[in-house]
Amino acid sequence: xxxxxxxxxxxxxxxxxxxxxxxxxxxxxxxxxxxxxxxxxxxxxxxxxxxxxxxxxxxxxxxxxxxxxxxxxxxxxxxxxxxxxxxxxxxxxxxxxxxxxxxxxxxxxxxxxxxxxxxxxxxxxxxxxxxxxxxxxxxxxxxxxxxxxxxxxxxxxxxxxxxxxxxxxxxxxxxxxx
Numbered sequence: 001x002x003x004x005x006x007x008x009x010x011x012x013x014x015x016x017x018x019x020x021x022x023x024x025x026x027x028x029x030x031x032x033x034x035x036x037x038x039x040x041x042x043x044x045x046x047x048x049x050x051x052x053x054x055x056x057x058x059x060x061x062x063x064x065x066x067x068x069x070x071x072x073x074x075x076x077x078x079x080x081x082x083x084x085x086x087x088x089x090x091x092x093x094x095x096x097x098x099x100x101x102x103x104x105x106x107x108x109x110x111x112x113x114x115x116x117x118x119x120x121x122x123x124x125x126x127x128x129x130x131x132x133x134x135x136x137x138x139x140x141x142x143x144x145x146x147x148x149x150x151x152x153x154x155x156x157x158x159x160x161x162x163x164x165x166x167x168x169x170x171x172x173x174x175x176x177x178x
Contacts, residue, residue, distance in 0.1 A: 046069060046080060046083055046084070047083065047084070047087040048065055048068075048069045048083060048118075049062055049065045050087075051083065051086060051087050051090060051118065052065055052068075052118055052122060054090060054095075054098060054101075055098050055101075055115055055118050055119050055122075056098075056118075056119060056122045056123070056142060057097065057098055058142075060122065061140065064122075064136065064137050064140060067136045067137070068118075068121045068122065068127060068136055071121070071127035071128070071134050071136055072117060072118070072121060072127055074127075074134075075127050075128045075129075075132065075134070076117065079114070079117070082110065082111075082113075082114040083114060083118075085110070085111065085114070086111050086114045086115060086118075089111055098115075101115070102115070121136065122141070122142050123141060123142045123143045124141055124143060125137040125138055125140065125141030125143075126141075138153070139153040
């Protein structure tokens with residue numbers, strides 16, 4: 001029979017103070033960041049995570065989901081209502097795959113536009129248009145998933161002028177000798 005060589009765990013003053021410190025820190029965090037809890041509840045109530053999982057055909061990160069949802073609402077104020085309509089449509093039809101959903105509607109349908117916003121956000125890692133484009137995730141964007149473990153996600157440029165010089169504009173109307 002094996003002997004237990006570990007000393008018995010005892011309640012020491014140090015352990016009690018450490019436990020009180022952890023509890024105090026968690027209480028402080030909860031009071032300092034109530035907006036985070038409210039946002040998390042809004043994302044949960046919206047159905048964004050299950051709709052996203054269906055649309056991208058895989059489980060999604062709920063923390064990124066919260067960020068995408070917040071950005072989508074910021075850039076598209078009607079997004080919560082559009083998401084609700086999309087969720088109701090998906091729940092009512094019980095599609096087996098996102099391709100079945102996409103085939104069920106015309107390309108210009110409002111539900112397709114909402115689905116495109118969600119899918120685009122997850123795959124590109126950005127939300128918004130033009131100068132209002134907002135980066136939410138870079139290396140975690142789903143577009144890098146097919147090459148994960150094979151190629152390194154580029155995280156920085158090669159340095160100043162690494163793209164090369166600006167092309168010279170022809171000044172005469174004559175063609176080049178290429």
